Amino acid sequence: MKKYEPKDIEPKWQRIWRENNTYRADEDPSKPKFYTLEMFPYPSGEGLHMGHVRNYSMGDLVARFKRMKGYRVLHPMGADAFGLPAENAAIQRGVNPREWTLNNMKRIREEQSRLGISYDWDRYVATCEPDYYRFTQWLFLLFYERGLAYRKKAAVNWCPECATVLANEQVEDGQCWRCDSEVEKKELKQWFLRITDYADRLVDDLEQLPHWPEKVKAMQRNWIGRSQGAEVTFTIPDLNDEPVSVFTTRPDTLYGVTYLVLAPEHPLVPQLIRGRENEESVGRFIDRMRKESELERTGSEVEKMGYDTGATARHPLTGEEIPIWVANYVLMDYGTGAVMGVPAHDERDFQFARKHGLEIRQVIQPKDETTEELKNAYVGEGVLVNSGEFDGLEHRKAISVIADRLEAEGRGGKTTSYRLRDWLFSRQRYWGCPIPIVYCDSCGTVPVPKEDLPVLLPEDAVFDGKRNPLATSESFVHTTCPSCGGEARRETDTMDTFIDSSWYFLRYTDAGNDRLPFDKDQADRWMNVDYYIGGIEHAVLHLLYSRFVTKVLHDAGMVKAVEPFEQYDPLGMVLKDGAKMSKSKGNVVSPMEIIDRFGADTARLFILFAAPPNRELDWSESGVEGSYRFLNRVWRMVEQHQDLFRDRPDSRPEDAEAKKLHRLLHQTVKKVTEDIGERYQFNTAISAVMELVNGIQAYPEDADRGTLAEAIEKTILMLAPSVPHLTEELWHSIGHSDSVHDQDWPSYDEKALIQDEIEIVVQINGKVRGKVVVPSQADRQTIQDQAMEQEKVKTMLEGKTVRKVIVVPGKLVNIVAN
RNA sequence: GCCGAAGUGGCGGAAUUGGCAGACGCGCACGACUCAAAAUCGUGUCCCUUCGGGGGUGUGGGUUCGAGUCCCACCUUCGGUACCA
Missing domain, CATH: 3.10.20.590 (Ubiquitin-like (UB roll))
Structure with a gap:
């Protein structure tokens, strides 16, 4: 009997599949389509880790299953190849970022190949290649034409370690998402993408995504932070009735306003304090606030500090004059940068008023209760009191009534506020996609014509870690104006690398196109991605940006899809001994080492079997051995019954044992089909096959041989998506000459499930x-x-x-x- | 604080529509094979028990003929987010 030797059979079949182009995407239009995708990797110098293996094993299982079920399947792979580590390697070790990246890509591709994943390698894309980033630039120009890319000066997030700016999404707890450095605020002129134009659609269309986890949708909703309310315009008598607007979700409490608070950065503040006795103290406070980092300013334990400006504002309905304060807890980048203080009905305002001796005026009274002195802010329901003509109104109704009144009087009205800011898009780094913009003294900002793309990254940039390398390249910076032909300078910022991954799933549908990012027909043939797997750390980064970009491309008539990903499955982490694998903990299990010892099939089987897809998976040495043991059992089971397949008797389940096995087989086919195809629960699909194998091994020698042969053959078919090499070898060993991966998925007979x-x-x-x-x-x-x-x-x-x-x-x- | 998810044997986890809790695997114990070991195969493995049975899915209540599953209250853990007006 031959021994199971994954070392021999795995490379053999990988070679044959490659030579036969077994996994090229099937274009047959008569078949239903299925697009399955795993987030492409950043080609770091580390190679693949177990998280990748898990990700790819799941995607491959689904791809192979759907292929056997008769779908034309798109299952591509690529590299998210722009990014800082390459450039840092250039600075620290003098290597060329491009070479460094391409080397890593090569290694990762080899490792992916060793896993036996069924990619259509012909559609491989690398975002750092000119034939890709040329179209990233093309898309930028599309955004620019549509008024969705603009440049403005603003206080932006600056990471001193990465020496570049960051989008809001890329700041976590006041720290850089990549290197954990504390982020600073800098006033810079930068490019932005107008994602806020799409805020409503990005929220509303989440409804169209029933196959996304609630958790991820909630995170996106929170991030966009849509909140309905009203804008209220106060005026400042001392400044010629200069208007100052606040945003509030509670216009019903308008008569309870006893002061106004502005953010320290509010543009009116300098005028308000000019010449007043506290000009100096307030000025010092403001200077200090400006210098403070995001973390110091917004940390949860930060004390509320405020100063009276001495100026007053006029209430839009009562005409009353109320004091204007400046305080650290009001943020310039939310709402209007100013708030109205209603201490009686807002927790923070209450504390602030107590601390500074400001008046507390109750205007909402709980139903059926008498007024007492408030010990806390009352934020519950009730009716309006002390609110002039609005007294007695139910507060919810008053929200609308008062907002309408403000609108009628030209002093505000209903409005919606968002937490989402425009996508800060430019980066002061080399290893990214150059922004195709030229600055000309006579023509101003000029986009590079699409036919002149790509704007190539220069080879002569200097990586000294002190400045943006692109700006050091004379050959790059100096150019001629596409409009007047005169001397001009190129934009030296590159694009945020998140743009590269925001459209790669579209490029896969037409990877070879040298005219357009992708052809509409091709994209429509494959989109949406039916099943998308990857880490949840991208819940509000990549996944939000991709949704935004897809919508813009839809609006431009480039693709039918309005959402990129039909179903998104967040991948659970792979742990070791309950902890995240990390070099510092010394608990990293190397995928290639596992493949050397047990083979890719064992690694894949274990990872699929050990936990449901989106839960954490604790790596277990004995669990891996168990998977290896199971594959050996399957191997021996087929080897022992080789004689069966020489004359291959028909299945005649007439004796009791044969009936039993026949029924078990059909039950298993049904369960595995549903677990993979409908529930995406791969662990239970595999346990069902294990039960079938147990049943086959318990099958007596004298029972119907044909039934046994059928059960064994279908076991091989059902395992094919999970362990492609072993099953291919066994499939051929029982007399087939075509690939197991080209077979039809076994069907089950409802009648066979019925027991007497x-x-x-x-x-x-x-x-x-x-x-x-x-x-x-x-x-x-x-x-x-x-x-x-x-x-x-x-x-x-x-x-x-x-x-x-x-x-x-x-x-x-x-x-x-x- | 707010939002989301989850609590089931020694461990990973099953139980899809309210219907035999613990499938499958790991581990462990015993047995067979062997001079012996490994490998393999077989048997057992929630707890208690006077061997009749009794108890058991984070806690306490409820609905039901019947609850891991539904409802109410609470506890714990994990993830996200937080001066967002």
Whole structure:
């Protein structure tokens, strides 16, 4: 008997599949399409880790399954190849970022190949290649034409370590998402993409994504932070009735406003304090706030600090003059950078008013309660009091009524505010996609014509870690104006690398196109991605940006899809001993080492079997051995029955054992088909096949041989998506000359699932007391009669009165007695 | 604080529509094969028990003939987010 030697068979089949182009995407238009995608990797110098293996194993299982089910499947791979590590390697070790990246890509591709994943390698894309980033630039120009890319000066996030700016999404707890450095604020002129124009659609269209986890949708909703309310315009008598607007979700409390608070950065503040006695102290406070980092400023434990400007504002409805304060807790980049203080009905305002001795005026009264002095802010329901003509209104109604009144008087009105800011898009780094913009003294900002793309990254940039390398390249910076032909300078910032991954799934649909990013027909043939797998750390980065870009391309008529990903499955982490694998902990399990020892099939099987897809998976050495053991059992099972396949008898399940195995086989096919195809629960699909293998091994020698042969053959087919090499080898060993991966997925026969006789549980008062075997079609009465006939049941019922008998055909009988 | 998810054997985890809790695997124990070991195969493995049975899915209540599953209250853990007006 031949031994199972993954070392021999895995490379062999990988070679044959490559030579036969087995996994090229099928273009047959008569088949339904299926697009399955795993997030492409950043080609770091580390190679693949177990998280990748898990990701790819799951995607490959689905791709192979769908292919066998008769779909034309798109299952591509690429490299998210722009990024800082390459450039840092250039600075620290003097290597060329491009070479460094391409080397890593090569290694990662080899490692992916060793896993035996069924990619259509012809569609491989690398975002750092000119034939890709040329179209990233093309898309930028499309955004620019549509008014969605603009440049403005603003206080932006600056990471001193990365020496570049960051989008809001890329700042976590005031720290850089990549290097954890504390982020600073800098006033810079930068490029932005107008993602806020799409805020409503990005929220509303989440409704169209029932196959996304609630969690991820909630994170995106929170991030966009849409909130309905009103804008209220106060005026400042001392400044010629200069208007100052605030945003509030509670216009119903407008009569409870006793002061206004502005953010320290609010543009009116300098004018307000000019010449007043506290000009100096307030000025110092403002300077300090400006210098403070995001973290110092917005950390949860930061004390509320505020200063009276001495100026006053006029209430839009009452005309009352109220003091204007400046405080650190009001943020310039949310709402209007100013808030109205309603201490009676807002927790923060209450504390602030207490601390600074400001008036607290109650204007909402809980129903059926008398007024007492407030010990806390009252934020509940109630009716309006002390609110002039609005007294007695229910507060929810008042929200609308008062907002309408403000609008009628030209002093505000209903509005919606968002937390989402425009996407800060430019980066002061080399290893990214150059922004195709030229600055000309006579023509101003000029986009590079699409036919002149790509704007190539220069080879002569200097990597000294002190400045943007692109700016050091004379050959790059100096150019001619596309408009007037005069001397001009190129934009030296590159694009945020998140743009590269925001459209790669579209490029895959038409990877070779040298005219356009992709052809509309091709994109429409494949989009949306039906099944997308990858880390949840991208819940509000990559996944939000991709949704935005897809919508813009849809609006431009480039693709039908309005959402990129039909179903998104967040991938659970791979742990070791309950902890994240990391070099510092020394608990990293190397995928290639596992493949060397057990083979890729074992690694894949273990990872699929050990936990459901989106839960954490604890790597277990003995678990891997168990998977290896199982594959050996399958191998031996087929080897032992080689004779069966020489004359391949037909399946005639007539004896009891054969009927049993036949039924088990069909049950298993049904379960595995549903677990993979509908529930995406791969661990239970595999356990079902294990049960079938157990059943086959218990099958007696003298029972029907044809039934056995069928069961073995279908076991191989059902395992093919999970362990492609082993099954291919076994498939050929039982006499087939075509690939197991080109076979039809086994079907099951509902009739085969029906048993002649079934076991029914007999309960007395809900406790199992016995079992009866009845014909499967038996009616309620027959089942009940048989149950009551049971010896055990009889003795248990002695001296008791039967009150009720519940019969669930096919399941159980419950006798209620006392 | 707010939002989201999850609590089931020694461990990873099953139980799809309210119907036999613990599938499958790991680990462990015993047995077979062997001079012996490894490998393999087989048997057992939630807890208690006077062997009749009793208890058991984070806690306490409820609905139901019947609850891991539904409802109410709470506890714990994990993830996200947080002066967002």
